[in-house]
Amino acid sequence: MKNFALIGAAGYIAPRHMKAIKETGNTLVAALDPYDGIGIMDSNFPQADFFTEFERFERFVDKWHRDTHKRIDYVSICSPNYLHDAHIRFALKNGADAICEKPLVLNPWNIDQLKVIEEETGKKVYNILQLRLHPSIIALKEKIEKDLTANPDKIYDIDLTYLTSRGKWYFISWKGDQSKSGGVSTNIGVHFFDMLTWIFGEAEENILHLKTPDANAGFLKLKNANVRWFLSVNSDYIPEEIKAQGQTTFRSITVNDEEMEFSGGFTDLHTRSYEEILKGNGFGLDEVYAPINIVSTIRNLDPIGLTGKYHPFCKKVLD
Incomplete structure (x- = not known):
């Protein structure tokens, strides 16, 4: 014990x-x-x-x-x-x-x-990088590894969309202070960037299209993927059909226009993380460098607006 x-x-x-x-x-x-x-x-x-x-x-x-x-x-x-x-x-x-x-x-x-x-x-x-232990994400990684063994230069097109509603308290708390939380992309997005670099390789290009206190969006060129991403804590940007169902969170990852299903399976991932750490198999400092580098860079980029390969949800904010 x-x-x-x-x-x-x-x-x-x-x-x-x-x-x-x-x-x-x-x-x-x-x-x-x-x-x-x-x-x-x-x-x-x-x-x-x-x-x-x-x-x-x-x-x-x-x-x-x-x-x-x-x-x-x-x-x-x-x-x-x-x-x-x-x-x-x-x-x-x-x-x-x-x-x-x-x-x-x-x-x-x-x-x-x-x-x-x-x-x-x-x-x-x-x-704690629990997405690496999620069965659906492990299965995706295995599939991509097989694809890349056959075609090492293959490039995937990915859209990452994550909206999780937060009230006024969020912006009064430390989470609303970029110097303390790192901002939206760090606070709610870093584990998604970790998952994507774990599967598709490290970032080669990092572009920011949108930066507001409650929403960030941009484009990442990874070794084997082009990623358009949109992250927000503002419920106004959640699709109407999702809000009509009473949902306050919207999470979507598409790989070559195919939706990846991983809405469930999160309940025990912290316990699974601890089990692996106690066996000496946890994720250490080397594993976390890539996503931390991405979010640190995003924090210091100036947004370029609706130019280039921007996520479609950017229009909800900038139009």
């Missing part, structure tokens, strides 16, 4: 990490969050020590292994994006491996520094 600590215990994604820790037969020793209304702890690890101040949490982690002669094996990180880098460093320097939500960090140079700390401490950083 491994000992875990959790940073960001009150966040949206934290219950999936608690569930994964529990379902893999491990224990949560301590949790941290500035917000103290987290009754979800009672359903998972009511015995875990809880802190609202980092300094007291840090002291507990240091003192705990001295008093018990045990150690925190893993620190799970569900804090706001801009704090991931610091919290990963905390984990490594305290003798624990880090399991971090996406985006791992905001910029590729942060990864370079974390590699140095991995070498210094002998500990590992793992990123």
Whole structure:
């Protein structure tokens, strides 16, 4: 049984990490969050020590292994994006491996520094990239690999469309601050860019057509794919037929005009991620470099408008 600590215990994604820790037969020793209304702890690890101040949490982690002669094996990180880098460093320097939500960090140079700390401490950083464990996406990767074995120069045409409605709170919170979340493309898109580069190769060209606080869109030329993408947290851009069904999220990926079905199968992917990490098969720093580089570049690009290979949904915003 491994000992875990959790940073960001009150966040949206934290219950999936608690569930994964529990379902893999491990224990949560301590949790941290500035917000103290987290009754979800009672359903998972009511015995875990809880802190609202980092300094007291840090002291507990240091003192705990001295008093018990045990150690925190893993620190799970569900804090706001801009704090991931610091919290990963905390984990490594305290003798624990880090399991971090996406985006791992905001910029590729942060990864370079974390590699140095991995070498210094002998500990590992793992990123939650659950789409790589989704059965439909694994099947797509296997199909594409077979195609490319027969025709290595084949280029696929892909449209990525992801809209997930967020209310006014989103823009007041850290998620609405680009310096803290990385912006829309980072906050809700980085795992899709990871999935696409994992299957179709690294980015060779990165063009931005649209950048507003609630929507980003652009074009990526990957080694074996041309990708038009549109990401938004504004429900106004969801197709009317989807809204008529009472849906507040719209997700679509087409490969050569063929819709890829992966709406289900997400329930247990965090637990699957933990199972792989505990076996030593998690996704480390090298795997995450490509998508972080993409979103970091997007953040610093100027949009060019309705020019070139833009996603059709751009007209919903710019027309």
